[in-house]
Amino acid sequence: MAEKRVLVIGSGVAGLSAALDLAAAGVEVDVVEQYEFAGGQGIRLSCKATETCVKCGACMAGDRLGRALKHPRIRLMTGSSIEATDRNGRFAFQIRRKPEFIDPSKCNACGICYKQCPAEGAIIQGTSGHHRPFFAISEKVCLYLKDKSCTACRDSCPMSAINLDAMKQTELTQADAVIVAAGFSTYxxxxxxxxxxxxxxxxxxxxxxxxxxxxxxxxxxxxxxxxxxxxxxxxxxxxxxxxxxxxxxxxxxxxxxxxxxxxxxxxxxxxxxxxxxxxxxxxxxxxxxxxxxxxxxxxxxxxxxxxxxxxxxxxxxxxxxxxxxxxxxxxxxxxxxxxxMMPPAGLEGILKMFHLDRIADGFLSLSEDTARQGIFAAGAVTGPMPLAEAAASGSKAAWQSICYLKTA
Ligand SMILES: Cc1cc2nc3c(=O)[nH]c(=O)nc-3n(C[C@H](O)[C@H](O)[C@H](O)COP(=O)(O)OP(=O)(O)OC[C@H]3O[C@@H](n4cnc5c(N)ncnc54)[C@H](O)[C@@H]3O)c2cc1C
Missing domain, CATH: 3.50.50.60 (FAD/NAD(P)-binding domain)
Structure with a gap:
């Protein structure tokens, strides 16, 4: 599997499970996540244990995210969107990353920026200890990014971790296969x-x-x-x-x-x-x-x-x-x-990028033909499912990709 690379779209339990299995098989993995924090819906759930564990699955996303962040073959890109360029043997993509306003290596999650910010919703909090930085700045709400009228977060940060002038980044990358794990939205x-x-x-x-x-x-x-x-x-x-x-x-x-x-x-x-x-x-x-x-x-x-x-x-x-x-x-x-559970917002763009179809209810359906092209799907993007099933479906997509990479 040396030098094989897979692009995973979505960092929920399905995407992270796929990434971990691929990386364990020696494949390089890029996980692209549109949101500022990785882990999908699962990372936002509370543990439901009462006297004992009730197997709600809420810990699955955190567990996988923690392992993915440490894995040398997994590159996790949050706040990112992709655009496919042409395919010449390998898939070619342009990845656009939102500006990194808060430096993860400096932020100590003290929350002072959050408390000082006068615009509600301008500083978004993570939901897991694995979220580094634990805060993100919303480009839509931040007053500095609107009209440069406020620098309260930057001025109050004791670690000088905030750069409100950070720029977005664009990079070109290639992949040998793609796993769509874009999850779901809610009604x-x-x-x-x-x-x-x-x-x-x-x-x-x-x-x-x-x-x-x-x-x-x-x-x-x-x-x-x-x-x-x-x-x-x-x-x-x-x-x-x-x-x-x-x-x-x-x-x-x-x-x-x-x-x-x-x-x-x-x-x-x-x-x-x-x-x-x-x-x-x-x-x-x-x-x-x-x-x-x-x-x-x-x-x-x-x-x-x-x-x-x-x-x-x-x-x-x-x-x-x-x-x-x-x-x-x-x-x-x-x-x-x-x-x-509803099909994810933004699925249309993914469908167009890879010339894919939905099934009648709006979720994603992949055929044998798309598998032959190296495109696979995992998790709730293919239909409603709980966390354990999404994880199993991620592992299945990883296995299908490995079989494809061996013959491609
Ligand atoms: C309120 C609520 C409670 C729940 N409680 C439970 C429970 O107790 N137990 C249980 O088993 N399940 C529960 N679930 C279901 C569980 O959340 C899902 O099974 C699980 O999140 C599915 O994982 P996934 O990876 O397929 O999708 P998601 O968790 O939705 O992850 C998909 C990720 O892909 C990203 N993405 C989407 N489009 C793009 C794109 N174009 N580019 C880049 N990234 C993209 C999304 O931002 C998201 O982070 C609950 C769901 C809800 C809504």
Whole structure:
């Protein structure tokens, strides 16, 4: 495998698993990540362990990222985008890297820049100890980059790690094969009758994960108080014929059960109710976990109708009682929408670059013919899947690439 090089698009669990297996086989790997921080969605999840590990998989991204960062054959480029140039035997790419405003070798993650910055969202925080630097500057929000009106972060940094005049970089690279591991996006539930985007205490499960990661417990976005009653609504945007999203997102039932259990463990005063169509449990251990969890949280087999505001920034929810078919109303302090996995934003550009097709539901589908050209896919870009499956799919794509490289 000497001198063979593979380009991996996306640094989630799938892309990192592929990169590690390729590197172990002696292949040089470039991993290109569009976002400022590597690790994909997985690195933003909280560990759901209560008394023991509950096998949520949240540690998988950090584990793979830590190993990838140390591997001499893996080059990880965050804040980067690629453009294919022509193919003459090997794939040729132009990689554009965002300016490195914060020097990772100097930043000590003290957070002073974050505290001093007057523009909300201009300094973005990492979510893992593997994120070096732990902070990044948003080109869209930073006031210096807009009109040079603020240098608070640079002036306050005790390590002189910030260079607001850093320039973007461009480089040309070549690869013998490509693995597309661009992951997924999530459904934005604005068109559902749940008041998302109107009521601050209606959040997606992704936003709940961010609250937990940041505060270690659940707080209401409206006033940072602890909610007394939380409702989860499952299948928001998936298994939905009106939207044409017929797929089950596969991660959300397990994720909601584990989240509900974790909340009950850390904040026992909170009552959690889960509204569901049916519980889709995947994996060897989740069935027994489900049975146990069912005894601790209230579960109602019904998909709620509307949500209205009630007193004290609360939320009134209507739903059909599955036993009596009566319409009921109930108050909650926080409502969590378990949203669908969707094809990743920006997939169109990748499809065009490699002349690929989507499958009917919008995810990526690769044929034998694309494999013969040295193009492979891994992870949730090919369809909804949980972390362990994304990792296995990354390893599979690495193996397919190695077989291709041996014959190419
Ligand atoms: C709220 C929530 C909770 C979840 N909880 C669980 C759980 O408890 N257990 C579980 O097993 N799974 C869970 N999942 C699912 C899990 O996040 C996915 O299975 C996993 O992230 C898929 O990994 P991936 O590498 O395929 O994609 P991703 O994690 O999405 O990684 C893809 C990466 O590719 C990058 N990318 C995309 N396009 C480009 C491009 N053009 N150029 C460069 N980079 C690009 C993205 O920025 C991203 O970093 C959860 C998901 C959500 C949304």
């Amino acid at each position: 934005r539930p604005y068109e559902k009758p749940y008041g998302y985007g109107v009521f601050p205490n209606v959040v997606t499960n992704q936003e709940l994960e961010a609250i937990l990661k940041r505060h270690g417990r659940v707080l209401r976005p409206s006033d940072h108080t602890e909610p007394g009653r939380i409702a989860f609504i499952q299948c928001v945007g998936s298994r939905d014929t009106k939207l044409g999203h017929l797929w089950c997102s596969t991660y959300c039932c397990g994720s909601a059960l584990r989240l509900a259990r974790l909340i009950g463990h850390r904040q026992p005063q909170i009552q959690t109710t889960l509204f569901y169509i049916d519980i889709q449990t995947f994996g060897r251990t989740i069935e027994s976990y489900y049975k146990e969890t069912k005894e601790k949280i209230r579960m109602i087999r019904s998909i709620p109708g509307d949500i209205y505001p009630s007193e004290n920034k609360g939320l009134k929810m209507t739903y059909l009682d599955p036993m009596t078919a009566d319409t009921l109303q109930e108050d909650f302090d926080l409502i969590v929408l378990s949203v669908a």
